[in-house]
Amino acid sequence: WNRFFDFPESGPTAERSLGSGVVVDKKGYILTNNHVVDGATKIQVQLNGDTAHYTAKVVGTDEETDLAVLKIDANRDLSVAKLGNSDGVKVGDWVLAIGSPFGLKATVTAGIVSAKDRGGVGGQFQHFLETDAAINPGNSGGPLVDMAGQVIGINTAIVTQSTGYQGVGFALPSNTAVNVYNDLIEHGKVTRGSIGVSFQEEQSTNPIVLKQLGAPYGIVIEGVEPGSPASRAGLKPGDVITEVDGNPVRTGNDLVDRITHAKVGSMVRINYMRDRKEMGTNVMVEPRDRVFSGTANEKEEPSDENSPAKFGLHAETLSSERAQHLGMQGQRGVLVSEVEPGSFAEDIGFAAGDVIVEVNHNSVDTFNGLHRALADLRKGQEVVFKVLRQDENRGLLTVFLAGKVPA
Structure with missing residues (x-):
């Protein structure tokens, strides 16, 4: 399945991508896909029927639903799209997909709602309207509208074996989009x-x-x-x-x-x-x-004592969700999210994705437990980490990484 981070134009200083969006507030607020603007250093918006280009700022994004809210200043009230009730849509209803596929502005394609509440395609919080209206690269973030002209979805993804339309497209329902939009406008983020x-x-x-x-x-x-x-x-x-x-x-x-x-x-x-x-x-x-970050939000204060950060480890308590994702259901430990280049951790063989379960034969179940275990070590002391590691070819491995605590 392809998302539409489309048409990179490689140049000496920049890479560009194309997407669509929906004006939902006359003050210049625009709803689009997060993947359209993710990583962008500059975002420009051109309204249909307007030759001007407006620089947009990101109000907020939500990776879980792949939505983003932008704001432009057009120095006038803008025409807005009316958001409909996606729960009232029925399979077989006619719909229109609007966007700029392949850079062709204001293109309209027609189809029907093929399915509702389609899960298993994107993330946990993405349950799509499926449609056979032609959706192509460049449509991302554009509206899926019903025959009354109301927006019932935000075009997000396609399933394809090439790079273009093959009859299966997905739009995030408007009711979900409205909830995310309201949270982003009010709080700048979505809290679930x-x-x-x-x-x-x-x-x-x-x-x-x-x-x-x-x-x-x-x-x-x-x-x-x-x-x-x-x-x-x-x-x-x-x-x-x-x-x-x-x-x-x-x-x-x-x-x-x-x-x-x-x-x-x-x-x-x-x-x-x-x-x-x-x-x-x-x-x-x-x-x-x-709830699921363990101590991921904890900040380490600078200290002379040994710590994960001093060893070059960025880590967090292994949540049950991450354990399940790694094929380690029920396992407790500390997940390594990043290893700093040139650090002690890299020298002895740590890799991102490792799960630390013991330090010198003492179990560590949480980030704080790892911090305490490392703080007790003396400079020059030998240390052995028992680590679980998923190997693509050999499955779940138990690895022992050892070295002497650096001065």
């Missing part, structure tokens, strides 16, 4: 709620598993983040969440959407099954990035 549980859709909704656990439906919890709201509320792996605030949970989206849309700091009522008994608990919703 979480309670700190993880699961895999296919395994966690298996009817045979649910039957054995005594639940008619629900989501089986596979992991609970240490110190998370779910952990504090007493939820455990193996519990089956059946309801959130009285609403049944039959799919992963039922659970994720209820939690992520809940106000951060609010309490939600979770009903669940454990040992074939119905139970319930109140759980506080906290920011997702904080």
